[in-house]
Amino acid sequence: MRTILFLLEKEFRQIFRNRSIMLLVLVMPVIQLLLLPLAANYEVRNVNIAIIDNDHSSYSRKLITGITASGYFRLTGYLFSYKGAMSLIEKDQADLLLEIPRGFERNLVREGRQQLFVAVNAINGTKANLGGVYLGTVIKAANDDIRLDLAPQQAGAPPAIDTVTANWYNPLLNYRVYMVPGILAILVTMIGGFLTALNIVKEKEAGTIEQINVTPIKKHHFILGKLIPFWVLGNVVFTLGLIVSRLIYGIVPQGSILLLYGFIWIYLLAVLGFGLLVSTFCDTQQQAMFIMFFFIMIFVLMGGLFTSTDSMPEWAQVASRFNPVTYLIEVMRMVILKGSGLKDIAGRMGVLTLFAIVLNGLAIFNYRKTS
Amino acid sequence: MKQLLTFVRKEFAHVLRDRKTLLILFGMPVAQILIFGFALTNEVKNARIMIMDQAKDQASRQIIDKIEASRYFEVNQYIHHRDELEKGFKQGDVRLAVIFPQGFDHALQHLHQAQIEVIADASDPNYATTLSSYISSIIQDYQSEQVAAAGHLPYQIVPQIRFLYNPQLKGAPNFVPGVMALVLMLVCVMMTAVSIVKEKETGTMEILLVSPFSPLMVIVSKAIPYLLLSLINVTTILLLSVFVLDLPVQGNLILLFAESTLFIITCLTLGIFISVKTSSQQVAMLISLMGMMLPTILFSGFMFPIENMPWPLQLISNVVPSKWYYIIVKAIMIKGLGFAAIWKETLILAGITLALLVISLKSFKIRLS
Amino acid sequence: MKEAVITTDKLTKRFGDFVATNEISFEVSRGEIFGFLGANGAGKTTAMRMLCGLSTPSSGNASIAGFDVYRQTEQIKKNIGYMSQKFSLYEDLTVLENIRFFGGIYGLSRPRIREKGEKLIKDLGLEQEAKKLVGALPLGWKQKLSFSVAILHDPQIVFLDEPTGGVDPVTRRQFWNMIYEAADRGVTIFVTTHYMDEAEYCNRISIMVDGRVKALDTPRNLKEHFGAATMDEVFYALARGAKRSE
Numbered sequence: 001m002r003t004i005l006f007l008l009e010k011e012f013r014q015i016f017r018n019r020s021i022m023l024l025v026l027v028m029p030v031i032q033l034l035l036l037p038l039a040a041n042y043e044v045r046n047v048n049i050a051i052i053d054n055d056h057s058s059y060s061r062k063l064i065t066g067i068t069a070s071g072y073f074r075l076t077g078y079l080f081s082y083k084g085a086m087s088l089i090e091k092d093q094a095d096l097l098l099e100i101p102r103g104f105e106r107n108l109v110r111e112g113r114q115q116l117f118v119a120v121n122a123i124n125g126t127k128a129n130l131g132g133v134y135l136g137t138v139i140k141a142a143n144d145d146i147r148l149d150l151a152p153q154q155a156g157a158p159p160a161i162d163t164v165t166a167n168w169y170n171p172l173l174n175y176r177v178y179m180v181p182g183i184l185a186i187l188v189t190m191i192g193g194f195l196t197a198l199n200i201v202k203e204k205e206a207g208t209i210e211q212i213n214v215t216p217i218k219k220h221h222f223i224l225g226k227l228i229p230f231w232v233l234g235n236v237v238f239t240l241g242l243i244v245s246r247l248i249y250g251i252v253p254q255g256s257i258l259l260l261y262g263f264i265w266i267y268l269l270a271v272l273g274f275g276l277l278v279s280t281f282c283d284t285q286q287q288a289m290f291i292m293f294f295f296i297m298i299f300v301l302m303g304g305l306f307t308s309t310d311s312m313p314e315w316a317q318v319a320s321r322f323n324p325v326t327y328l329i330e331v332m333r334m335v336i337l338k339g340s341g342l343k344d345i346a347g348r349m350g351v352l353t354l355f356a357i358v359l360n361g362l363a364i365f366n367y368r369k370t371s
Numbered sequence: 372m373k374q375l376l377t378f379v380r381k382e383f384a385h386v387l388r389d390r391k392t393l394l395i396l397f398g399m400p401v402a403q404i405l406i407f408g409f410a411l412t413n414e415v416k417n418a419r420i421m422i423m424d425q426a427k428d429q430a431s432r433q434i435i436d437k438i439e440a441s442r443y444f445e446v447n448q449y450i451h452h453r454d455e456l457e458k459g460f461k462q463g464d465v466r467l468a469v470i471f472p473q474g475f476d477h478a479l480q481h482l483h484q485a486q487i488e489v490i491a492d493a494s495d496p497n498y499a500t501t502l503s504s505y506i507s508s509i510i511q512d513y514q515s516e517q518v519a520a521a522g523h524l525p526y527q528i529v530p531q532i533r534f535l536y537n538p539q540l541k542g543a544p545n546f547v548p549g550v551m552a553l554v555l556m557l558v559c560v561m562m563t564a565v566s567i568v569k570e571k572e573t574g575t576m577e578i579l580l581v582s583p584f585s586p587l588m589v590i591v592s593k594a595i596p597y598l599l600l601s602l603i604n605v606t607t608i609l610l611l612s613v614f615v616l617d618l619p620v621q622g623n624l625i626l627l628f629a630e631s632t633l634f635i636i637t638c639l640t641l642g643i644f645i646s647v648k649t650s651s652q653q654v655a656m657l658i659s660l661m662g663m664m665l666p667t668i669l670f671s672g673f674m675f676p677i678e679n680m681p682w683p684l685q686l687i688s689n690v691v692p693s694k695w696y697y698i699i700v701k702a703i704m705i706k707g708l709g710f711a712a713i714w715k716e717t718l719i720l721a722g723i724t725l726a727l728l729v730i731s732l733k734s735f736k737i738r739l740s
Numbered sequence: 741m742k743e744a745v746i747t748t749d750k751l752t753k754r755f756g757d758f759v760a761t762n763e764i765s766f767e768v769s770r771g772e773i774f775g776f777l778g779a780n781g782a783g784k785t786t787a788m789r790m791l792c793g794l795s796t797p798s799s800g801n802a803s804i805a806g807f808d809v810y811r812q813t814e815q816i817k818k819n820i821g822y823m824s825q826k827f828s829l830y831e832d833l834t835v836l837e838n839i840r841f842f843g844g845i846y847g848l849s850r851p852r853i854r855e856k857g858e859k860l861i862k863d864l865g866l867e868q869e870a871k872k873l874v875g876a877l878p879l880g881w882k883q884k885l886s887f888s889v890a891i892l893h894d895p896q897i898v899f900l901d902e903p904t905g906g907v908d909p910v911t912r913r914q915f916w917n918m919i920y921e922a923a924d925r926g927v928t929i930f931v932t933t934h935y936m937d938e939a940e941y942c943n944r945i946s947i948m949v950d951g952r953v954k955a956l957d958t959p960r961n962l963k964e965h966f967g968a969a970t971m972d973e974v975f976y977a978l979a980r981g982a983k984r985s986e
Contacts, residue, residue, distance in 0.1 A: 006844025
């Protein structure tokens with residue numbers, strides 16, 4: 001036990017003396033929390049639309065007014081040929097194009113049915129999807145108006161189902177509220193993981209680990225001596241993050257703060273254990289850096305920060321259950337936004353505890369004092 | 372020339388000897404392509420929902436059947452009390468609840484007006500919006516069927532939607548060009564910077580610089596292996612995307628490679644610039660990671676929509692080379708456009724490269740004297 | 741003959757097909773200064789790492805301070821000090837902090853660390869530098885500090901791997917004075933070196949060639965046996981036949 005105190009004293013001194021670490025722990029999270037949520041705004045608004053109106057009728061104008069007045073769309077082109085509209089899409093100046101065919105109004109009145117042609121630039125899936133959905137809603141509303149205009153007595157007749165939608169937990173559909181807890185989760189993971197992985201490897205490169213290995217120090221003491229300082233730093237980053245989200249974004253955790261910390265404590269043990277494990281495999285900082293980067297990248301992408309894990313294929317959903325980051329992102333959002341309690345996240349806590357034990361166990365096992 | 376070859380050979384030996392890094396270098400694009408291609412989609416599938424059916428009549432049954440039949444939704448549980456809503460959402464796996472009031476069918480038939488309540492977990496706003504609009508359209512479909520059965524609905528406008536370039540709304544067309552930018556950035560900037568700084572740290576740089584070989588050539592020979600590695604990576608990514616993701620290269624392959632080479636040179640120059648300015652590996656890594664990777668991910672537009680950013684960030688995005696490269700690759704690869712459509716972007720990228728080249732050569736000379 | 745504290749019997753280390761250390765056998769007794777010589781790549785460092793418990797032998801036996809190199813490496817580590825070829829104190833810690841750290845992990849009590857640390861700093865004349873970062877010290881002082889730290893916990897044996905590489909002659913002389921003082925207190929010194937004048941300071945020396953011990957005796961006997969005037973000539977006569985070098 002006394003040995004650990006000496007180890008901790010040494011690690012903390014080295015950390016406080018290293019300016020780039022302090023910068024990484026104190027300044028980076030703040031900058032990233034200020035920048036990333038500003039950038040990570042997936043709100044789909046102002047979908048750029050180009051309209052080809054071949055009809056020039058009062059109904060086609062009604063439709064166009066409906067579209068521009070809806071607030072979802074920005075009219076970036078009003079054209080007369082499909083080709084001209086396509087070139088707007090190619091230049092990324094239009095996301096959607098709507099073609100109103102010649103005879104639109106006449107056919108609608110005479111035949112009671114008329115088609116419209118919509119083409120969506122689907123390279124960006126989310127935007128295409130939502131843009132299409134919005135356009136459908138606007139066209140339906142315009143359709144109802146026109147119908148009321150043409151046949152007032154018939155319009156009210158069919159039974160109407162009114163769908164009332166309520167948005168819980170984020171009634172203003174504010175994207176930042178959703179992203180900030182996720183980004184904080186990534187920051188804690190990156191900083192904790194990288195620092196631990198680089199630390200032991202740095203001692204290997206400097207040769208000081210040899211001097212440690214020739215002492216009677218116990219393996220688990222050494223690993224603990226490395227784990228605890230970065231665990232503390234992880235908590236510092238997390239606390240800083242919570243303060244920034246409170247002050248800048250006004251995000252107040254709905255659930256218990258203590259519960260959040262409890263979860264972070266276990267999570268940090270797991271992710272630092274992973275960093276230590278990686279460091280036992282590597283000989284140079286460059287290697288450690290790349291391997292860590294590789295894994296953290298996969299963890300983050302598969303963790304559901306950007307795209308929901310629900311829509312992943314079966315195998316990916318199974319894989320994401322072995323990804324600690326998935327659990328943290330979920331729990332952060334659950335506790336901070338929805339106010340979930342201990343009972344709701346107990347299962348996830350259990351799994352992470354298991355991760356922590358296995359990863360640290362492997363790190364201790366794989367750290368060789370004798371080659 | 373012969374001297375240059377000797378140096379290049381030495382650099383290759385260094386790169387090839389470190390198997391672990393090499394594995395990551397080649398494994399990274401493969402893993403990214405597979406993840407982006409198969410795991411990440413914006414498509415909504417099997418979202419778990421709750422249903423609270425207080426009506427239990429014909430209309431509510433029929434609508435529930437339609438919801439259950441849709442591939443978008445998976446009815447996770449039927450609940451009976453409103454307090455169960457909170458519980459379902461808080462446990463985290465239910466995304467939406469549909470509530471039918473008592474006497475739903477009755478109200479529909481006799482009052483011609485009935486209400487369905489939809490409650491979405493809006494912590495993820497886009498997902499919530501998409502789900503509730505899908506539910507709405509299922510309900511609308513039901514209504515149209517009912518009307519059609521009763522007689523017919525007059526004056527229908529039917530939009531026919533066609534998804535261009537990416538009919539299945541896959542993530543791949545958006546991400547593959549992004550992965551290319553990211554991987555090239557990683558290999559060229561970070562690897563070059565770190566490997567040069569490493570030689571500075573160990574002192575071997577001094578030895579190279581006192582050799583009769585010109586210092587500029589020393590740097591060039593360091594960059595060549597990474598240029599080749601990067602071209603291999605570009606090839607791997609393209610092969611994977613064509614044969615594994617079914618995402619063919621629509622445009623001219625030679626043009627694509629030429630533009631990629633230009634971008635690789637931009638990155639190498641950046642890497643050299645960082646290495647001239649820093650003296651420890653850790654600092655070089657930190658700068659490459661935070662100063663280069665982060666802007667690449669942030670500002671190239673493949674993960675974060677640039678048009679939604681506040682204008683200062685949009686302004687900054689213009690000096691990030693990967694943004695231009697991303698636009699170029701998307702145009703050639705996905706849209707199948709030719710040089711005429713991208714000459715402006717190419718010019719900007721070339722301009723940035725030239726500026727970087729001049730700056731790093733200048734600081735390299737200052738360093739030497 | 742005094743009691744043996746290091747005994748090796750056909751100690752061997754293989755890396756794949758390469759036999760780094762080939763069946764070496766010798767004994768070192770308490771308080772002896774034992775010089776371990778050989779050309780670069782002869783297998784000295786590998787042998788020393790096995791004796792320190794840093795590397796497990798492929799075959800053969802060895803006991804250090806009465807402990808077995810296979811099963812009791814941790815007990816061995818309590819009883820030895822080690823100073824590697826590469827400077828391996830923490831450059832980003834001060835002199836005092838390094839002393840406190842290594843004293844601590846060898847299990848010395850805090851008052852004892854303070855007392856020993858003060859004495860050490862006084863003996864080395866580092867009073868001015870005690871609170872400076874080790875990285876800022878000149879090489880010679882670093883080496884003396886390394887040695888002092890290696891014997892801080894009063895080990896029975898101390899292993900020194902080329903301790904005076906790159907150091908000026910005056911510092912080397914001071915360094916050897918420190919070694920003598922330690923040996924007088926009964927510490928066994930096991931030292932590798934490339935300097936043949938230093939070899940003369942040893943009680944006995946062994947010379948390794950291509951992984952084997954080719955000669956082992958007092959410097960005087962070796963010179964007589966090879967009919968050489970200096971240790972340089974002895975070394976040259978033996979090492980000339982070496983097949984491997986760096």
